[in-house]
Amino acid sequence: RRRGYPEAVLCDAKTVDQVRRVAAECRERAHGPVLFTRADPARAEAVLGELPDALHVPEARMVAWPPRPPEASGGTVVVVGAGTSDLPVALEAELTARYLGRPTELVVDVGVAGLHRILGHLELLRDPAVRAIVVAAGMDGALPSVVAGLVSAPVVAVPTSVGYGASFQGVAALLTMLNSCSPGVAVVNIDNGYGAGHLAAQIAAPGPQPAD
Amino acid sequence: RRRGYPEAVLCDAKTVDQVRRVAAECRERAHGPVLFTRADPARAEAVLGELPDALHVPEARMVAWPPRPPEASGGTVVVVGAGTSDLPVALEAELTARYLGRPTELVVDVGVAGLHRILGHLELLRDPAVRAIVVAAGMDGALPSVVAGLVSAPVVAVPTSVGYGASFQGVAALLTMLNSCSPGVAVVNIDNGYGAGHLAAQIAAPGPQPAD
Amino acid sequence: RRRGYPEAVLCDAKTVDQVRRVAAECRERAHGPVLFTRADPARAEAVLGELPDALHVPEARMVAWPPRPPEASGGTVVVVGAGTSDLPVALEAELTARYLGRPTELVVDVGVAGLHRILGHLELLRDPAVRAIVVAAGMDGALPSVVAGLVSAPVVAVPTSVGYGASFQGVAALLTMLNSCSPGVAVVNIDNGYGAGHLAAQIAAPGPQPAD
Amino acid sequence: RRRGYPEAVLCDAKTVDQVRRVAAECRERAHGPVLFTRADPARAEAVLGELPDALHVPEARMVAWPPRPPEASGGTVVVVGAGTSDLPVALEAELTARYLGRPTELVVDVGVAGLHRILGHLELLRDPAVRAIVVAAGMDGALPSVVAGLVSAPVVAVPTSVGYGASFQGVAALLTMLNSCSPGVAVVNIDNGYGAGHLAAQIAAPGPQPAD
Amino acid sequence: RRRGYPEAVLCDAKTVDQVRRVAAECRERAHGPVLFTRADPARAEAVLGELPDALHVPEARMVAWPPRPPEASGGTVVVVGAGTSDLPVALEAELTARYLGRPTELVVDVGVAGLHRILGHLELLRDPAVRAIVVAAGMDGALPSVVAGLVSAPVVAVPTSVGYGASFQGVAALLTMLNSCSPGVAVVNIDNGYGAGHLAAQIAAPGPQPAD
Amino acid sequence: RRRGYPEAVLCDAKTVDQVRRVAAECRERAHGPVLFTRADPARAEAVLGELPDALHVPEARMVAWPPRPPEASGGTVVVVGAGTSDLPVALEAELTARYLGRPTELVVDVGVAGLHRILGHLELLRDPAVRAIVVAAGMDGALPSVVAGLVSAPVVAVPTSVGYGASFQGVAALLTMLNSCSPGVAVVNIDNGYGAGHLAAQIAAPGPQPAD
Amino acid sequence: RRRGYPEAVLCDAKTVDQVRRVAAECRERAHGPVLFTRADPARAEAVLGELPDALHVPEARMVAWPPRPPEASGGTVVVVGAGTSDLPVALEAELTARYLGRPTELVVDVGVAGLHRILGHLELLRDPAVRAIVVAAGMDGALPSVVAGLVSAPVVAVPTSVGYGASFQGVAALLTMLNSCSPGVAVVNIDNGYGAGHLAAQIAAPGPQPAD
Amino acid sequence: RRRGYPEAVLCDAKTVDQVRRVAAECRERAHGPVLFTRADPARAEAVLGELPDALHVPEARMVAWPPRPPEASGGTVVVVGAGTSDLPVALEAELTARYLGRPTELVVDVGVAGLHRILGHLELLRDPAVRAIVVAAGMDGALPSVVAGLVSAPVVAVPTSVGYGASFQGVAALLTMLNSCSPGVAVVNIDNGYGAGHLAAQIAAPGPQPAD
């Protein structure tokens, strides 16, 4: 990739065999890093068969190779998850940001039904070292509006498909986030933790530094 | 109306002439109260031509007759509006609740982009005399989730059509509210301040329900 | 929960293991009550493994702990289900209202295709002790409009996903209810018996609201 | 028209000039009947300029020519309108059925918010001479389900665009009607009084169908 | 059922056990007829366990009891299916009409991609004994418009969920039918062969409608 | 334009002034041809002010310059319009194809409600000189399926926004066309006569494609 | 088929048994060619049981018979697939075009995220022998706009259901393609490789040749 | 505003009078900066009546006060507009970013229908001083995918409502952008140039974030 970022392989649109072949190629070309995203157990296993030392994080449905992310540099990326059910997406964002070379922090179970929970993390969220905040939320998707109202850093909102009925597999949360009444929020696709983490890492990238 | 509530006339689906005829009938039958809702200037004027002493509240697009609501009884209904643009809907809810005989309070410009604003009204919102809270909000529609997380009273959420683009004339706010991650929220139609105020007044009705 | 209501755990967005861990925590902290909602057999079993004396109501997909709801107080909550297929949602609403401490009544199989059925329950529906009525209906979702036209109590409408084709998994019923031509209706998410029962119990709460 | 029914001209998709030309042709060919539907004042006037003796019913947005419908025969078509705002659509259905040669009856302002109103017309609705019932309703569109549950005649349901917000210009009513929990209901397009009246007249046609 | 039509049981929204109980009741009360619709093998078997002589038509996903429909009377109901994949819905319509007591005819595989096929059945379609025509079609749903343009009898259109992609499980066909450019078409829910057959049988009922 | 086709200016998304400036540029550069599409009277006049000899076809909402299309070559493009209301779109397609250098034929008022009308044009539609057929239709959008079933030439279907209610401004026709049960149909945007005519002209281009 | 094209059998809307019967008929009538599309392993096997020498291409979910396509004639059809996951649809288009008798070329893995990839195929895409280009793409569906901007040949765009979340099973790509800012693009149904290949083959058909 | 950014007033959801009052307040409090967005001529004039020296940029529908933005610092924000019709949104983004203190560059008329246009700006887009790129596009919304594939900087995509028919007032472009096949893209609401410019300015902010 000409832009110097890790290669990513979206596994769920590929057969197990196609995934295995991509992993084998990685092994042969012996350069990385590469991220296998949305990998169910069968596809993760196919990758590990070819790249046995790869890092498998089942909760994030990811396999990353080589097993260690690059040295961290640039601003910190904070990843916030509204509820436990948003954890897979939050973890996917965090791991992606780390493999793009950023220091990361994870904050979870801080939905707006209990405001004191997110308010308890204000110090971290407002830390000047923090250059990007990813917020993952399902159901009403209200958390990014609240977070963006509290901080100066840009917020990357990820709607999750958590919910039922009129949540429409994440559409309700997506619309909430697109209509945020706080400026400073942009949105990625539903359940797209990878995209959110990638963008956040680009935002927080170190130099060639802008003049201050 | 057989249930002992004021009659209501939805004006915008009627011609000016139809509205005038309904108002004339009210005058003749000489009993009330009656609420003319969604009344533009032409329809409001048609009502006032027949019922000159009626109360016209242009900001709420309402005409109410007789000019005074019944004596207040029952629990207090608090009406909360997220932004200035939600004011017409909030006022419609408040006036309706008052004409159903409830004491009311109005709180406005307390959107979640600045949490301190709604937190500044916690005492009122948690007052045990408050038996129902109406929350009107457009754009992301996040305020009812936040309010319901702070109080014990039932919350009647009204999405407003304030916004543009992916707000889809209030659909985004409607979905947010239907998917509230705080329990204790129910939703009425977009811009339906009348319905919200009516339901809130029923909830906060004194003692046993009025006999049918 | 800071508002004095039972804790609720939405099981279907959690893994069996996560559910078990929450149940174990409940056992250890030894205070309740707690409601496990949308619990399929595997998740219900996980809860019962940790809380063997919990009340499991499979038709409502719920597990409640401790096995008895609190002493009933406040107004009565009537739960109405249009058809047999709406029963799971109706039962979820009823059990929730009972665990929030309300006396409840259940009325089922009273859809509008045979008006005499709902008219046969008028006495109960109009009983002044009844402070909130939950109406669950799928397909055309017409029952709440009819019920609200017959009573003075507030109606909490729950669309269910019962139906096929253009019912769009409950969206048709949801829209019907949002557009009710009778005032006095508010709506919760599709299949959200929990939310309806919770709100109804708040509405029918005795005296002043529980202090926060 | 080869099937022996009146010709119909859908005016609102045509320019005033196109409408005038069609009317002039009618005059020249001197045979009828012809129905001009969805005719605003300008288009109605264009028709009347060419066919001065035509029947103009502004409330139905129709012009019919010749000024009298054919002799009535076959079963009766009853047209039911839920509210005053549904009147234009109900009148369009009635006039169409009359120009296809059926005896008609009109029943209005009988929405489900006050059940006694529709129940007061049971004798007519169940009259064996009635072979088809058109029911026009907006907002929740619940009336056809209720009517079909009370009668044996087939019900042709017409959703109207009356309502606001989540009525989505008649879509909510359309979906309600497609999901009717009473059998014996079929649906035509939103605001399509013409189509409903036409179909009802075909249903109620005398003896064997007209030869093609 | 008070209107003198067979009882119908929508099986797919009920558990196998609930279906069995309904069948057992039928057996005990020993009166009929009753139609079990949308019955998968397990539910059909549950019915047959209680009513062993019932008629099972697996292609129509129906079980009917008693095994013979009533004597046929009234006008003929023709059921037209566009393609082989629409057969289950067409058969459901036909069997329903037969159990409401109408003579029926079935015409299949006559989609508009080969016009000669439907044109080859014109004599039947225009037979004056035919009082109602059901047309089932998926994908583009164009057949009802074509048929209605050829005949005088009323057309009951049933969209089917046959198709993929932008057919949206029958929505595309539904919209086509609602917008038919031929008058004389009304529409029932997607895949609702039962409703279409029921309505067609009501339309084609002999003499005055059955007394209620 | 580097591909050798006329330049096109979509006027309705531009201010009158922007349109005038583009026309002035054309005059100065003095080469053509250029098509101004979706030009209302004000925008058309702005073009004609700069290019007084341009061809204005108000029914097609187009201005073309120079006033004559290039010499015709390649296969014939037939443009079919279902109803009179589809004429503007059909004319836009025809004029565009002519300015790309194709011979064209126009066939109108041949909707499927009267099959004999389209069948009366079979000879032209099946003429081997015809290399592409554009079919514009609104409401049910059924005509392209019928035409494609009758011919061997490729069909370019254009849904029009003609209709009301559930036609959703052309969406119903669009879906019908995408789901055509006849192969040999592809679809362009609603009301996009320009795009349909352009594509048809490319399809019917003579010999090898123009060199890039 | 009167138009001289191969017969096609859409397998996924048919039972295994229905598919087998169609294949048996083909064997008996002994003429072809016939294409079995959207054939899963069970249905493909049913075909092969009756037509053992048929060509099975599992990646395209197709069985074709006889095993060889007709001699190639006419212009070349190029099939372009944006990503590996679009391969099944691209292959279905290619095989269909070949069975309609066209020479074909396949180009894959050339999505717009790396423009150099598609630009590396410009010579083929602009070859005057190429008379039609099929472009299959999922997710953002942006490739057809880019390709159509580079070539003179007509582009048949096929949206694929590849993606997740707000791709809505191919709707996002479908809309992108319908709104292409490059003229010269028409669209078929989501995942409809068969339809795209069929249309492309019709476009590229040899004589009776248009005059040059 | 507590976060150190300019205050913004969304004018189109306010009456002219409300806008005037806000402007008057600004004058009195005499501190800034403040941005009036989506201001039509009447609302702009109301602002200028109170703040006569304010900067009015009618093409961007904005009024900014004081007339000069703060000194520029931090990384450069590049704003890219696909077509001339996207200019208002692009200008709104640029002016907003400038008033948050960033140096900006504007690039317009570079849609993907002519790739050479955007490729001609590669040097600027890849300049290390550029820390954020805003891309505004309507119709197919394909440009952000192409741009993000060419650069390392984060891309903030703004769908515009430019287009017609199936562009659905910007929804098609919105979905394209959410499904970008290039990582590094996040999306704001349709036509939300303000939000895009604000976020881009936050991303490109110098050094550590401004203290809260």
Ligand SMILES: Nc1ncnc2c1ncn2[C@@H]1O[C@H](COP(=O)(O)O)[C@@H](O)[C@H]1O
């Ligand atoms: N069936 C349900 N439907 C909607 N919300 C629920 C349901 N059950 C629990 N909840 C809410 O979801 C929250 C629990 O979310 P969680 O912490 O993810 O278990 C609780 O605070 C409840 O308010």
Ligand SMILES: Nc1ncnc2c1ncn2[C@@H]1O[C@H](COP(=O)(O)O)[C@@H](O)[C@H]1O
């Ligand atoms: N109000 C209406 N709604 C639906 N279809 C109509 C209406 N009025 C007329 N039509 C049908 O549209 C056809 C007339 O279309 P046109 O030839 O464009 O005037 C007639 O054959 C009628 O069947």
Ligand SMILES: Nc1ncnc2c1ncn2[C@@H]1O[C@H](COP(=O)(O)O)[C@@H](O)[C@H]1O
């Ligand atoms: N009526 C139309 N519908 C769709 N696209 C059009 C239309 N007219 C022009 N275009 C395309 O839009 C582009 C012009 O856009 P613009 O530069 O904004 O005028 C041209 O390249 C045409 O390909």
Ligand SMILES: Nc1ncnc2c1ncn2[C@@H]1O[C@H](COP(=O)(O)O)[C@@H](O)[C@H]1O
């Ligand atoms: N064009 C715009 N689009 C979206 N949000 C905006 C826009 N202009 C202002 N805002 C936001 O809306 C809020 C102002 O709302 P209000 O107080 O109602 O004027 C500000 O805090 C801005 O963040």
Ligand SMILES: [Mg+2]
């Ligand atoms: Mg912020």
Ligand SMILES: [Mg+2]
């Ligand atoms: Mg609460």
Ligand SMILES: [Mg+2]
């Ligand atoms: Mg009531």
Ligand SMILES: [Mg+2]
């Ligand atoms: Mg009936």
Ligand SMILES: [Mg+2]
């Ligand atoms: Mg007919």
Ligand SMILES: [Mg+2]
């Ligand atoms: Mg063809």
Ligand SMILES: [Mg+2]
């Ligand atoms: Mg091209």
Ligand SMILES: [Mg+2]
């Ligand atoms: Mg990039």
